Amino acid sequence: MLVSYQDGLKRIKDIICDSDSVILLTHRRPDGDTVGSACALAAAVRKLGKKSKVLYSDPVPERFAFLADELGEDEMTGKTAVIAVDVASRELMTVESELYGGKVDACIDHHRTNDGWAEVTCVNAYAACGECVLDLIDMLGVKEDDYIARALYTAIAMDTGCFKYGNTNAHAHLTAARLYQTAQGLDELNNSYFVMRTAKEKEIEFTVHSKQKLFMDGRGCISSITMDDMKKIGAVSDDLDMVTDTVRSTKGVIIGAFLKEVDENVFRVSVRGNTKGVDVSQICKIFGGGGHRGAGGCTVEGTESEARERIEKAITDYLSHID
Numbered sequence: 001m002l003v004s005y006q007d008g009l010k011r012i013k014d015i016i017c018d019s020d021s022v023i024l025l026t027h028r029r030p031d032g033d034t035v036g037s038a039c040a041l042a043a044a045v046r047k048l049g050k051k052s053k054v055l056y057s058d059p060v061p062e063r064f065a066f067l068a069d070e071l072g073e074d075e076m077t078g079k080t081a082v083i084a085v086d087v088a089s090r091e092l093m094t095v096e097s098e099l100y101g102g103k104v105d106a107c108i109d110h111h112r113t114n115d116g117w118a119e120v121t122c123v124n125a126y127a128a129c130g131e132c133v134l135d136l137i138d139m140l141g142v143k144e145d146d147y148i149a150r151a152l153y154t155a156i157a158m159d160t161g162c163f164k165y166g167n168t169n170a171h172a173h174l175t176a177a178r179l180y181q182t183a184q185g186l187d188e189l190n191n192s193y194f195v196m197r198t199a200k201e202k203e204i205e206f207t208v209h210s211k212q213k214l215f216m217d218g219r220g221c222i223s224s225i226t227m228d229d230m231k232k233i234g235a236v237s238d239d240l241d242m243v244t245d246t247v248r249s250t251k252g253v254i255i256g257a258f259l260k261e262v263d264e265n266v267f268r269v270s271v272r273g274n275t276k277g278v279d280v281s282q283i284c285k286i287f288g289g290g291g292h293r294g295a296g297g298c299t300v301e302g303t304e305s306e307a308r309e310r311i312e313k314a315i316t317d318y319l320s321h322i323d
């Protein structure tokens with residue numbers, strides 16, 4: 001059930017205070033926001049003398065693995081609460097429900113599209129879920145330590161693309177500034193997240209650039225990568241996280257889409273918008289997906305060219321209606 005944000009924070013605080021152990025759940029294909037938010041909340045819960053662990057749905061990408069490793073996991077004892085973070089709908093979790101008892105007591109999130117799927121769901125449309133989690137940690141009366149600050153900084157920096165995406169606002173900066181006062185080595189984190197790339201990632205970038213097509217007089221952009229391409233490079237899905245942005249980085253592009261083949265003839269589509277006037281989640285909804293105004297995702301089936309055509313047509317339709 002969706003409740004008001006402040007009421008939700010209070011209720012989630014009560015749920016935590018009422019429990020001996022807390023399991024945190026992330027969405028599948030975990031990103032910096034869901035991992036950072038879950039790890040930060042798990043660490044805060046421990047400061048209250050309770051046990052905690054995070055269930056990640058899918059393996060944690062290499063660049064965020066240090067957060068999961070440093071946290072480790074407690075043995076759950078006594079009354080155990082289950083809280084999802086950054087999870088807009090139940091379908092976004094692949095973690096086996098037997099692992100957490102099937103019932104999700106609460107969900108704290110920043111997606112406008114959250115349908116209120118958990119027992120208590122509260123949403124604030126901040127740039128990152130990490131900002132919601134800091135509000136909750138404040139309500140719990142826990143002071144953020146170095147680890148919590150690095151985890152929450154990861155959440156905010158990743159979901160704002162290092163404070164470059166259209167969702168970046170004063171609150172995101174002010175929260176990051178607060179975390180800077182506690183965390184050590186955030187410059188190194190930025191460097192590892194936003195500058196350094198593996199040789200494989202560079203090769204992927206090259207492939208994605210070479211398969212890029214501009215349309216609608218350069219206002220739309222599309223590119224894709226197949227499992228075959230990835231096999232040739234020796235890349236895995238995780239290596240692709242950071243290339244999505246290249247489809248919106250050509251000057252003049254309003255909407256860019258990147259298609260990644262995740263199963264034979266099944267493409268996971270990431271759509272990115274460059275101006276505040278567009279809402280790319282509307283395009284993703286056509287294909288059963290969703291997301292934010294500036295960033296959304298969906299899945300389409302077909303060959304590479306069929307999938308590209310369908311997405312290109314949807315973007316063309318959308319762009320011709322906003323002129």
Ligand SMILES: [Mn+2]
Nearest residue numbers: 033086129159
């Ligand atoms: Mn997020």
